[in-house]
Amino acid sequence: MERPRTCSFPTPSDKRGFVLALALVFLAIALGFSLAVVSLANTHLKSSGAFLKTLQQMYLDASSGSTKTKITVMDAPDGWDHIHFCTELAETVSKNVVTYSWRAGVRRECMPLHPGLLTPTRPAAVVILLDDSVFMLESSGADYEHDALFHKAPAGCITRVSECSEVEDSVTTALGTFFRGSYGNVHERAPAGHGRTGAMPVVALAFTHALSLLEGLGGCTVALAGISGGILHPFTADIPVLIRTIRTIPLSHPQAQLAESLYRSLGMFTDPCTPSRHVILVTAGVPAHDGNLPGWLADYDHDSNPDDRFLEGEGSHCLDDVASYARACGVSVHVVGPDTAFLRQVASKGGGKFMPLPQDVSARGMSVSVPPVALGGKVLILANNDGDLRPSWLSSDHAERFRESVCNPPEEVTCADIPLAGHATAFSHDGRDLFCTTACDRIARIDLARQSLESVVLGIGGEVVIRGGRVIAGPSSEGTVTALTPDLRVQWRARGDCVDASDSTVYCSQGSTIHGLARETGETVCVAHAGSPVTSLRYDPVAGAVLAGTSDGLVFVLDEGLKMAGVLSTGTGDAITDTRPFSLRGLQCVLAATKGRLCLFRDATLSWSLEAGGLVMAATVMDAGAFAVVWRMDDACAGADAGVSTLLVVDAAAGTVEKSVTLCTGLALGPCVDLSSGLARFVSFLGVTAQEDITGLHGVLPAGLGRKLAFGIE
Amino acid sequence: MDRGMSLVEIMVALACCSIVMLGVYRLYILTAATFRDVCDEWRCMQSLRLASLRIHTDMVQRACLMPPELAVRADGSRLLIAGIPVTSHHPGIRPHSRKAPPYYALVQSVTAQGVTLDTTDIDGDGIHDFAAYQGFISDSSSGAIHGGYVQGTPLVRITAETPPQAGDRAVPAVIYSLDAPGLCRNGQLIAESVTSFEPRMTSDGLVIHMKARSHGTTKDMLLSYPVR
Numbered sequence: 014m015e016r017p018r019t020c021s022f023p024t025p026s027d028k029r030g031f032v033l034a035l036a037l038v039f040l041a042i043a044l045g046f047s048l049a050v051v052s053l054a055n056t057h058l059k060s061s062g063a064f065l066k067t068l069q070q071m072y073l074d075a076s077s078g079s080t081k082t083k084i085t086v087m088d089a090p091d092g093w094d095h096i097h098f099c100t101e102l103a104e105t106v107s108k109n110v111v112t113y114s115w116r117a118g119v120r121r122e123c124m125p126l127h128p129g130l131l132t133p134t135r136p137a138a139v140v141i142l143l144d145d146s147v148f149m150l151e152s153s154g155a156d157y158e159h160d161a162l163f164h165k166a167p168a169g170c171i172t173r174v175s176e177c178s179e180v181e182d183s184v185t186t187a188l189g190t191f192f193r194g195s196y197g198n199v200h201e202r203a204p205a206g207h208g209r210t211g212a213m214p215v216v217a218l219a220f221t222h223a224l225s226l227l228e229g230l231g232g233c234t235v236a237l238a239g240i241s242g243g244i245l246h247p248f249t250a251d252i253p254v255l256i257r258t259i260r261t262i263p264l265s266h267p268q269a270q271l272a273e274s275l276y277r278s279l280g281m282f283t284d285p286c287t288p289s290r291h292v293i294l295v296t297a298g299v300p301a302h303d304g305n306l307p308g309w310l311a312d313y314d315h316d317s318n319p320d321d322r323f324l325e326g327e328g329s330h331c332l333d334d335v336a337s338y339a340r341a342c343g344v345s346v347h348v349v350g351p352d353t354a355f356l357r358q359v360a361s362k363g364g365g366k367f368m369p370l371p372q373d374v375s376a377r378g379m380s381v382s383v384p385p386v387a388l389g390g391k392v393l394i395l396a397n398n399d400g401d402l403r404p405s406w407l408s409s410d411h412a413e414r415f416r417e418s419v420c421n422p423p424e425e426v427t428c429a430d431i432p433l434a435g436h437a438t439a440f441s442h443d444g445r446d447l448f449c450t451t452a453c454d455r456i457a458r459i460d461l462a463r464q465s466l467e468s469v470v471l472g473i474g475g476e477v478v479i480r481g482g483r484v485i486a487g488p489s490s491e492g493t494v495t496a497l498t499p500d501l502r503v504q505w506r507a508r509g510d511c512v513d514a515s516d517s518t519v520y521c522s523q524g525s526t527i528h529g530l531a532r533e534t535g536e537t538v539c540v541a542h543a544g545s546p547v548t549s550l551r552y553d554p555v556a557g558a559v560l561a562g563t564s565d566g567l568v569f570v571l572d573e574g575l576k577m578a579g580v581l582s583t584g585t586g587d588a589i590t591d592t593r594p595f596s597l598r599g600l601q602c603v604l605a606a607t608k609g610r611l612c613l614f615r616d617a618t619l620s621w622s623l624e625a626g627g628l629v630m631a632a633t634v635m636d637a638g639a640f641a642v643v644w645r646m647d648d649a650c651a652g653a654d655a656g657v658s659t660l661l662v663v664d665a666a667a668g669t670v671e672k673s674v675t676l677c678t679g680l681a682l683g684p685c686v687d688l689s690s691g692l693a694r695f696v697s698f699l700g701v702t703a704q705e706d707i708t709g710l711h712g713v714l715p716a717g718l719g720r721k722l723a724f725g726i727e
Numbered sequence: 728m729d730r731g732m733s734l735v736e737i738m739v740a741l742a743c744c745s746i747v748m749l750g751v752y753r754l755y756i757l758t759a760a761t762f763r764d765v766c767d768e769w770r771c772m773q774s775l776r777l778a779s780l781r782i783h784t785d786m787v788q789r790a791c792l793m794p795p796e797l798a799v800r801a802d803g804s805r806l807l808i809a810g811i812p813v814t815s816h817h818p819g820i821r822p823h824s825r826k827a828p829p830y831y832a833l834v835q836s837v838t839a840q841g842v843t844l845d846t847t848d849i850d851g852d853g854i855h856d857f858a859a860y861q862g863f864i865s866d867s868s869s870g871a872i873h874g875g876y877v878q879g880t881p882l883v884r885i886t887a888e889t890p891p892q893a894g895d896r897a898v899p900a901v902i903y904s905l906d907a908p909g910l911c912r913n914g915q916l917i918a919e920s921v922t923s924f925e926p927r928m929t930s931d932g933l934v935i936h937m938k939a940r941s942h943g944t945t946k947d948m949l950l951s952y953p954v955r
Contacts, residue, residue, distance in 0.1 A: 039751040046758035053765045060769070064776045087827040100827035113792055115828060598896060599833045599845070718828055719791030719810075721819060722784060 080107040086118060088555040090712050092637035092665070093117055094604075095555040095594045097686070103715065113718035119686050120554075122384060123631050124439045124476060126590045126606065128452075130628070130680065131382045131436065131698065132250055134652035137233045137375035138287035140278045141223060141255070144296035144350070145239045145262050146269035151206035151297060153218040153351050157194035162419070163217060165190040165201065168263040171217040172224055175428040179418050191419040207299055209351060215297040216264055219350045222368060223295045224256055226349070228434040228453050229371025231400035232380070236281055240274035240296075241266035244281065252435070253454055253474075253490025268302035272331035275346065276306060279339055286650030290344045291365065291374050294332075298348075298356045304329035313338045314362055330355075336363030347374065372399055380653075381696050382436045384631075386447060387687035388461055394696055395449060397436040402451050408464050412457070415501065416471035423495075423503035431471045433457055441477040441484075446499065450474045454489045458501050468501045481516040483532055488512060494521050496535060505535030511550035513559075515573060520559050522547035527561055529575050541575035543567075553594040556601060562589025568605050568614070581605065583612045583622065595634040597665060604639050604665070606632045611641055613665060621668025625661060630680060636710035638671065639663040642695070644680050653680040653698035660684075660695075660705055676703040688713055767944035774920035774939040775948040778903075778910050781917055782935065785810060785901045786952050792820045792828040792850065793898045799933050799954050800869035802888065806903040806926040806935065807862040807869045812913075817858075823851045831896040832857075834865055841873075841884035842891055849898065855879045860914035862900030865891035871902050874914070910937070923947075928954070 087100040099120040105112045125131070150169065157163060162178035165171045166189045174191065183192035183200070192201060203214035227235065230252060237245035237258055246258050275294060282290045304311060304323035312321040313334035320330035336346040336359045346363025348356045360367040379396050386393040396404045414431040418424040435453030442448065446467070447459040454474035458467045474489035484501070487494030487509055494509040496519065507530055509521030518538060519530045525546050529539035541561075549562035558578060559571040568581040568589055583589070587607035594603050603614040606629045612622045627645035634640070641663070646656030658681030662672040676695050681703065683695035691708035707713050732740070790798035790809040800807040813819040820830060830851075832844040842863075847855045859876040863869065863885045870887025891897065903926070904911050909919035923938035932954040938947040 039747055043751050043754045043758065046755055046762070050758055050762045050765060053762060053769065057765060057769050057772070060773065060776070064780070067780060085822060085824075087823070088825050090827050091829075102822055102828065104822065113822070113828070598894070599831070717795070719788060719793070719795075721788055721791050721813075 080105055082106075089120070089595065090115065090117055091596050091598065092634070093595060093712065094634040095553050095596070096121055096551055097123055097593070097633045098635070102718075109723040111721045111723060113720070114715045115712070115718055116715045117635070117686075117688060117712040119387075119688065121478070122386075122441060123633050123684055123686075124383065125630050125680075125682055126632075127608075127628065127630060128382065128438050129250060130653060131380075132232050132234070132652050133380065133654045133698070134648075135286055135288055135650060136250075136652060137230075137289040137291060138248060138282055138284060139230060139233050139235045139291045139293060139374055140238055140281050141227065141235060141259075141293045141295060142238050142240065142274060142278050143223070143245070143259065143262060144219075144269055144271065144294070145241050145264050146266045146297065146299070146301065147264060148206070148269055148297035148299040148301070149216040149219065149264045150203060150214045151299075152203040152209045152211045153213050153215040154209035154211045155218065156212045157197040157201070157217070159193075159195045159198070161194040163192055163194060163197055163201070164188070164260075164419075165192065166260050168261050169216075170220060170260055170262055170264060171201070171214060172260065173217060173221040174419070175416060176430040177426065177428045179420055179426045184420050186419060188419075207297075215351055219295045219297070220259060222349050223293065224259060226293065226369065226371055226374070227252055227255055227259070228432075229400060230375060231397075231435045231452050233375045233400075234284075234287065238274065238278050238281065239266075240270055241268070243277070248281075248284065251490065252452065257491070269297070269300055270303045270305070271296055271298075271300045272303050272329060272335045273305055275332065275335045275339065276310065279342060279344055282344065288343070289375070291347060292339060292344055292363075293347045293349060293365075293369065293374070294359070295349045296356070298350045298353050299327055300324075300329040300332060301327045304331040306331055306335065310334060310338055313341075333359045333362045336360070336365075340364035345374075375400070379700055380436065380698055381682060381700050382438065382452075382698070383440055383449070384683040384685040385694050385696050385702070386440070386442065386461075387685050387689070387694060388442070388444070390689055392685075392687065392694060392702075393461075393464075394700065394702075395437045395440065396700060400436055401432070401434050402437045402449065402455075402457065403433070406464050407459065407466055412466040412469050414469045414471070417503065423506055425470065425503055431455070431469055433466070433469050435474075438474060439476045441479050443479050443499075448477050448479070448484050448486070448501075450477055450486055452490075454491070456484075456486055456497070456501065458499075470497070470501045470503070473497070473503075476512060478512070478514045480514040480519075481532060483514075485512060485514045485519050485532075487521070492523075494519065496532065504533070505530075507535050511547055513550050513552040515552050515554065515557070518573065520550055520552055520575075522550050522561065525563070527559070527571070527575055529559075529573075539575040541569075541571055541577065543569050548588045549591050551592045551594070555596070556594060558594070560592040560594060560603060562592050562605060564588040566607065568592055568603060570603075570617075579617050581614045581617060582619070583607060583610070584619065585610060585612075585622070590629065591632055593632055593634050593639075595665070597637055602634075602665065604632060604634055606641070611639060611661075611663065613639065613668060615666075620666075623663060623668060623670070627656075627659065630658070631683065633684065633686075634665060635686070635707065636712055637665045638710070639665050640684060640693070642676070642681050642683060655679060658695070658697070660693075674705060676705075677701050763942065764944060767941040768946065770941040771920050771939035771944055771946035774909070774918035774941075775937055775946055778918040778921055778924075778937060779948060779950055781912055782806070782808075782903065782950065785812070786933070788812075788819075789954075790829075790898070792822060792830055794829040794831055794896055797831065797864045797866070797896060797898050799928070799952075800864050800900070801926040801928045801933065802869050804905045804924050804926075805862075805869075805871070806924070806933075807864050807900040808903075809864050809898045809900045811856055811861075811899050812901060817854060817856075818852070820850045820856065821852050826851050831898050834891050834893055834895040834897050835881075836893055837890050841882045842897070843882050844897060845881075847879055847881060847883070856899050857883055858899070860902075862902030862913070863887070863897060864900045865895035865897040867892050867895055869900070871904070871914075872899075 182196040345365040347365035347369040348360040415425040435451035440449035456473040475487040566583040627643040677697040684693035830849040868891035873884035905924040910921035920939040935950040
């Protein structure tokens with residue numbers, strides 16, 4: 014009999030698979046561990062994936078996807094000329110990466126320091142012999158042009174101002190009386206004389222032509238002489254000064270010793286460097302008390318004229334004999350005056366022209382007087398032709414031409430007969446328009462895209478600065494500084510010898526005094542005194558300082574309010590011709606140029622001084638190197654087309670010459686820093702171009718400034 | 728139901744269970760070891776990854792708007808990368824409206840008390856750029872800014888092997904250093920398992936050899952950055 018088994022701990026199940034269930038529980042636990050490990054491994058993998066993705070995001074290709082680049086123009090980079098250069102910071106945003114890079118940009122062009130030397134070798138020497146007798150006030154045989162404007166100087170000299178007149182009849186100002194031709198035909202009639210009638214006096218005819226001729230003689234050396242008073246002005250290339258002198262000549266001399274004065278004028282040609290010599294006789298053609306000449310000269314042309322002798326009254330005929338003699342001496346005699354057979358004969362025998370044009374006196378051909386313009390890959394040369402700014406690429410001439418109103422200055426009036434006379438002296442451009450001044454006090458606005466002349470304004474010359482939407486030009490030959498709008502409307506004028514401008518203030522020096530003028534109104538806001546004549550004035554836009562170089566070799570450092578901040582001394586006593594501020598590792602430095610020397614001040618201390626070995630024509634600082642164009646000319650008779658120009662590169666920190674490169678024959682103008690092609694461009698006086706590779710300078714090519722990630726703010 | 732189990736059944740069951748338990752235990756040991764190894768490896772790798780990511784982020788942004796010559800310094804077990812991390816307290820170095828980069832301060836004088844700078848706001852944005860525990864790189868020296876430095880004070884106390892010289896350019900930097908708890912960035916622990924940190928400058932650039940260790944598991948990483 015089966016005895017039932019009893020157990021105090023009965024199994025929960027009587028099924029036989031229970032043990033297996035237990036095993037399965039253990040297996041499940043083991044599986045759990047395994048799954049945990051797998052899960053951890055999976056997490057590991059995911060972590061790796063995330064790491065990879067993060068890395069990939071960090072290495073985003075900037076070229077993929079949309080990028081946006083913003084260019085910010087900043088102050089000059091470290092080691093670069095504060096006046097000449099600026100910094101272009103490029104900020105490229107691509108997804109979450111901002112990339113920065115910089116390169117130097119041109120802020121202002123580098124103009125030649127001695128524009129007065131821009132004359133060719135052996136330029137023509139011209140003596141303008143002015144008849145200042147009362148016969149000049151007699152009728153010329155013609156009337157005044159009906160609608161033209163004439164100016165009668167206090168001394169009596171009448172000249173035509175322009176073919177248009179804003180004056181209805183006449184107006185008197187401090188400069189004299191201005192009258193309309195129609196008014197002059199009634200109220201300013203010249204007395205009839207010598208068979209000539211007509212309201213306009215000879216002086217208006219002859220002096221107007223002489224002034225027009227004189228404007229075209231840029232590059233020549235010209236002297237003025239009067240038939241009564243000898244030399245009125247010695248030889249000079251400063252044409253505007255001569256023009257002013259002519260306008261002040263009194264016409265009151267009762268005698269007209271034409272032949273005698275012409276003979277005396279031949280003695281004025283003492284300079285052996287001028288083989289091309291001319292006398293321009295501006296006369297009424299009425300000799301009086303004339304002919305007191307050596308016997309051999311009185312009838313030099315052997316025409317047996319009975320009047321080839323001294324005559325107490327009018328009628329001596331020796332003028333053509335002296336003209337013949339002058340021709341034999343190699344001096345051409347041209348005549349400006351009433352159209353008479355006698356005067357034409359004088360011109361003919363003198364080997365000159367009657368009523369000559371500038372090209373009859375001096376055919377000067379092509380020349381260049383300012384550096385090239387580099388713009389968007391193009392290089393433009395502002396060439397002069399026969400002494401006038403006439404670049405070949407200037408495709409059209411539809412320019413509006415203005416001059417200052419004689420009634421309501423500085424209001425302007427439009428007049429078509431204002432030629433773009435004189436060679437280029439300085440320019441500046443804003444990328445759209447180029448503003449160029451000429452030696453005959455014109456400022457021209459040239460549309461760079463269309464390469465067309467847009468405006469010409471008379472009476473404005475000197476350096477050109479574009480600041481805060483204003484064009485500041487000056488000084489003109491009359492010592493005037495003018496502020497204009499970009500369309501060349503005159504805002505205000507002031508007197509000044511040197512000029513520069515900040516965004517709010519125009520700084521002008523006059524003698525040893527420096528004025529700060531409000532840019533908008535021209536009102537004086539601050540004044541400083543340098544103690545000696547200021548020869549160079551620069552505004553440092555980075556430091557906000559005004560640098561005034563003086564004739565005794567000092568550089569005054571002033572703040573924007575013209576308060577003295579320091580004085581730098583070159584120790585040479587030579588006049589400062591230019592100052593170029595820059596920073597070197599945060600230290601303020603100034604490169605000062607004198608006629609033949611470069612001096613560097615570092616932290617207000619003279620660091621080095623270097624003899625340039627020639628005339629310093631331009632100086633700037635790039636990548637901690639002082640770049641100077643030095644013109645060496647050994648021949649005393651040589652002009653801007655002779656000699657050799659060298660580019661001198663000096664280590665700004667050490668003062669050691671790093672490089673000296675011959676640029677061209679003659680005077681080189683530049684550098685025009687063409688950053689798009691990495692070249693410093695130069696052009697010689699005769700138009701020969703030269704260039705220097707500057708791509709090795711840090712900042713010419715875009716230089717990286719690192720990246721910034723837009724994510725990951727901690 | 729009340730019959731219970733016989734001894735044989737229990738013995739067989741125990742034997743079976745023992746076998747199964749042994750198997751499971753072996754499996755557990757194996758799994759646990761694997762789990763620990765994977766955990767350690769993961770910890771090492773995470774430390775190295777985190778460190779490398781941080782370094783990489785800083786290297787990518789090195790010397791942003793600052794002189795490239797002052798970008799990186801490897802100073803023993805310290806790595807200094809020029810720059811200021813963008814945080815909620817500092818926007819990093821930003822372009823000024825006029826002042827051209829690169830931005831830096833100038834060392835005006837060096838005394839036992841520290842280095843006097845011409846400015847502590849190198850980008851001119853009104854925010855001081857040198858701070859305590861950050862790095863400091865100059866032309867002739869590099870080091871860490873002392874923890875007691877008061878931000879905005881021109882006199883900056885630094886710990887450096889060689890002192891900077893007057894006239895040096897100086898920039899703030901991110902400093903990586905291996906301290907007792909692990910790899911620190913600007914004095915803050917970022918990777919606790921990193922036990923070796925050897926940055927060095929070579930002709931090709933920066934090479935960083937890092938090792939991380941966790942319970943006997945060691946992982947190393949070699950990072951290389953071309954630096955001019």
